[in-house]
Amino acid sequence: QSLKFHPNASSLVALSQAAPVNATGGKAAPVNATGGKAVQSGQEGTLGFDVSKMSVKQLEPYMWIIAAFALAFAVLFELFHRRFAQTDLSVQPDCGAEHHEQQISSLFAGVWPLVKPFFRQNSAWGYVSAISVIGTINLVLGMLIMVWQKEFWDTIEQKNLPRFWPLLLDVMFLAFARIVLSTYSEYIGMMLSIHWRRSMTQWLIGLWLQDKSFYRQQLKADAPDNPDQRIQEDVRMFVEQSMMLGTGLVMAVAHLISRLPMLLLLSPTYAFGQFYCPGWLLYASLLYSGVGAICAHQVGKKLIVVNFGLQKHEASFRYDVVQIRDHAESIALYNSEATEESRLNGRFEWIVRVWWMLMSHTKRLSFFQSFYYQTSAIFPYLLLAPSYFKGQITLGTLFMLFDALATVKGGFDWFLGSYSILTGYRATVDRLSNFVQALEAQDSCSEVKRMQSPGDAVAATITELNVALPRKGRTLWKDAQLQILCGEFVLLSAPEGSGKSCFFRAMAGLWPDASGEVFLPEKTLFLPQKSYIPQGSLKQAITYPACASSFSDEEVMTAMQALGLATLEGRKLHEEADWALLLSGGEQQRLAFARALLSQPELLLLDEATSALSAEGSLEIFEMLRRPGSLPKGAAVVTVSHDIDLLKPVHDSHYVYDAETGGWAVAGGNKI
Ligand SMILES: Nc1ncnc2c1ncn2[C@@H]1O[C@H](COP(=O)(O)OP(=O)(O)OP(=O)(O)O)[C@@H](O)[C@H]1O
Structure with missing residues (x-):
């Protein structure tokens, strides 16, 4: 999608390859063939074989060899790579006994109470409004660029030189607007980030210091560990990840809104050319993405706990290093450097073990995500090929539907695409929610x-x-x-x-x-x-x-x-x-x-x-x-x-x- 909406150099190059088919459908074939020939003859001269004469059938053995190689590599790697871990992976790391949200329905539970104190302030809504306005203008710019692109390629096809230069001038205005807007939206985003972080940090510091909670928490066996990390690192991560996920979600919704009408209007009324079902393309992509999201959650949900454990062990390691700084004199007088070194190395081993768990679960999720995206690529063909071959839609409509379907599905796939970040986010939200709940609980008052x-x-x-x-x-x-x-x-x-x-x-x-x-x-x-x-x-x-x-x-x-x-x-x-x-x-x-x-x-x-x-x-x-x-x-x-x-x-x-x-x-x- 980005190839079509961004008027930068790479998109123009990409468009120059895609446009003849996209813009004019079947009619573009001669242009393609001519352009192709020049390239092909060059390739023939350099490589010694003519790519245009190759068929998939001829290449099939190579495909098999590459697939077999990939399989052999995966099997051998799985069998031997753990030998390079240099740590005892049979020891199960402790990922903390604190409460974790792992249900798909409760993935965002606890976010609002953390976000609420900041969004009670007017300045927060000021930032959100500014970013929303810039985002909306960006969307409008995207539409303008789409219109510009159509005319640009038509001009090229018609070899209309007098129109070509004014069009290039026009795109400069669009590019200038884009440059200004993208720079300031990033800058305002950073302003929002530090304001949000300051507000949240002040809120947590206030809670932590109020009624001597910081002291009483130490006496509780189940008190949340490392408050220092929660106030500093977790708040920073929470704000950054909230902004990243929030922006991604808003963009996905905006793309959905902009393309949904097109998908509904152009969608063939017969599903697979057989059954009467208006708007079926929308339901099909929703179903496909929904199943994908549920599967991704089932495959990757352990990452929530593992991320939680990683944050905990990272914080404990840092605390141990700080302990050495705080007790430097005693340690130096005891000559206990070797003991401290082995304690720190031992502590770091837990990070290594949790990291290996993280690697293993991330690999599973990546496998599933790659599988999903590979099958996604043929998904539009599977849906639309029957209607096209039955003559229910033209090639031009087919390409427009591909575009709309890909954008709508991209919007629905926001959850799946962001799942790795979401697992880290969930762990951060749990750490902060547990901390706030422990501080707000009055159970340990004297x-x-x-x-x-x-x-x-x-x-x-x-x-x-x-x-x-x-x-x-x-x-x-x-x-x-x-x-x-x-x-x-x-x-x-x-x-x-x-x-x-x-x-x-x-x-x-x-x-x-x-x-x-x-x-x-x-x-x-x-x-x-x-x-x-x-x-x-x-x-x-x-x-x-x-x-x-x-x-x-x-x-x-x-x-x-x-x-x-x-x-x-x-x-x-x-x-x-x-x-x-x-x-x-x-x-x-x-x-x-x-x-x-x-x-x-x-x-x-x-x-x-x-x-x-x-x-x-x-x-x-x-x-x-x-x-x-x-x-x-x-x-x-x-x-x-x-x-x-x-x-x-x-x-x-x-x-x-x-x-x-x-x-x-x-x-x-x-x-x-
Ligand atoms: N946070 C704590 N958790 C559990 N037990 C504690 C804690 N703090 C102190 N204790 C225990 O309470 C008991 C009394 O400790 P306290 O420090 O009040 O003794 P003290 O009379 O002041 O001793 P000293 O004269 O050596 O200073 C000790 O057995 C100690 O181990």
């Missing part, structure tokens, strides 16, 4: 009621806090109680693994398997043993989680001086670096306390937050916290630590874990 402290003399109260390990695991805390008075420094101690950090997580509302009531002041700050230090300026590292601009340089410098971060004072506040790598463990903990001074919390919860500091350093910090003006008046501090002897003197109360009751008890006393 049942701990967090309320604001009444104030007055009490800074925080924890009542009947029950904490268990995920998935109905061991109970860590049972009806635990704790009351912290304003201005009080409380020390909590318990054996390792008893659940101190989980207690804090439950208080913060992070732990899913927890219940109880927690009264906390509005400004509560948790400082863990290892604080997160974002990449960027030193000022941002210190002011985190607030923005760097929330504090003046002087305020930040004062906080640094109060924490004795003397070694950092030589650094410029706006110097950018990976501070988590540059700073020592002790410096990182001091930096976290600088955050406390800047954010001025009413309750400060410290989980082993001075573990990397020396004894003097730890005491210095607590003295500084106790100094008036460091924290707001009446601010309380709760410290979890194993350094009881060191820290007890700088705290007002000391509670210990009571293993029997699963709660806190006054050190040396009874349960609270």
Whole structure:
């Protein structure tokens, strides 16, 4: 079809071979023969045989030989090529336990909920309208080019030189319009792509970060893997593939609309020249394409799962590489390069295995698609030959019907032709849908009621806090109680693994398997043993989680001086670096306390937050916290630590874990 509608050089060459038959039907034979002769004599001289005198009968042995060779090649290849896999293909790769849509009826299930947030915006419809207008103009241009081509070839046949040059000038206008439209439709498509991607990325990031989902997802056994890949790679693929498939579908529908009337009007009323059935060509091509689509789905549907598995293993491999970058120092100190190399190579082997599955299923689909397209080529002849030989249609009508039938069938074949892309698309849609559903599900929310402290003399109260390990695991805390008075420094101690950090997580509302009531002041700050230090300026590292601009340089410098971060004072506040790598463990903990001074919390919860500091350093910090003006008046501090002897003197109360009751008890006393 494209040969007829594109006025470029190759189409003109192709048309010059096809046109004599197409344009004038049987009458063109002399032209063909004359033109043919010149070529044939040339071939005779070069190759030593006359192609025009050859018959199919003569060539039949060669056809058999080529077919036999193809068969032998296929058999031998199937028998031996797996030896070159260089991996153990008997091990079945895991393609993930997540939900996959595999029914033909549900191939597009879940697409609309993913697309909806973007298409609620007016700008999205603006882009779609612009692309649609350009597409419609392109269709009109196609029709104009068709008319131009007819006249052009008639002019050539009539050797009408005066008309020839104006016609060439006309085609330049058409070509210019085409060039401008195709360039801008691609450009607008790219604009749409980045807007759509940004909108979807912002939506997913919002969902992922809201209500601490990013943390709670980690605790779930069946949580979707690699959220980073879903937000970055899957969104990009989803947008690109949606646009590719959407454009293809719209083009197919447009071609159908433009050619369907022609097919219905010219279609012989007798099917196969025998049975009265108006419009039967349309039904026949619909049936043929429908059966082809169903067969393609049956042959290729496993590709959905395999594509899903490939995306999963690619993401896991990339995550493992990132792990090495994140833990470079530990790995270098352990000299564990060989272990890491074998771990990475082992991980990559899974990609190789899934790739081989993909190859095998793609080969099956390609076999079927090639078979389908080969039989499609003779399909119009099969349908129309009886009517033609019975004299019900002329040769000219036959060629017009071929053209209309091929275009209509091409439209119906959109599904089959796009099936490979569709399987990848389906896998991407599943990965994104599962991710969105997991983020939107509220099943893993903590049942701990967090309320604001009444104030007055009490800074925080924890009542009947029950904490268990995920998935109905061991109970860590049972009806635990704790009351912290304003201005009080409380020390909590318990054996390792008893659940101190989980207690804090439950208080913060992070732990899913927890219940109880927690009264906390509005400004509560948790400082863990290892604080997160974002990449960027030193000022941002210190002011985190607030923005760097929330504090003046002087305020930040004062906080640094109060924490004795003397070694950092030589650094410029706006110097950018990976501070988590540059700073020592002790410096990182001091930096976290600088955050406390800047954010001025009413309750400060410290989980082993001075573990990397020396004894003097730890005491210095607590003295500084106790100094008036460091924290707001009446601010309380709760410290979890194993350094009881060191820290007890700088705290007002000391509670210990009571293993029997699963709660806190006054050190040396009874349960609270
Ligand atoms: N995400 C998790 N999934 C399953 N079990 C967990 C998880 N996090 C912690 N645990 C388990 O919960 C128990 C308590 O852990 P927690 O970190 O609260 O102990 P801890 O008292 O703070 O220990 P330490 O003094 O060594 O820091 C441990 O047995 C730990 O293995």
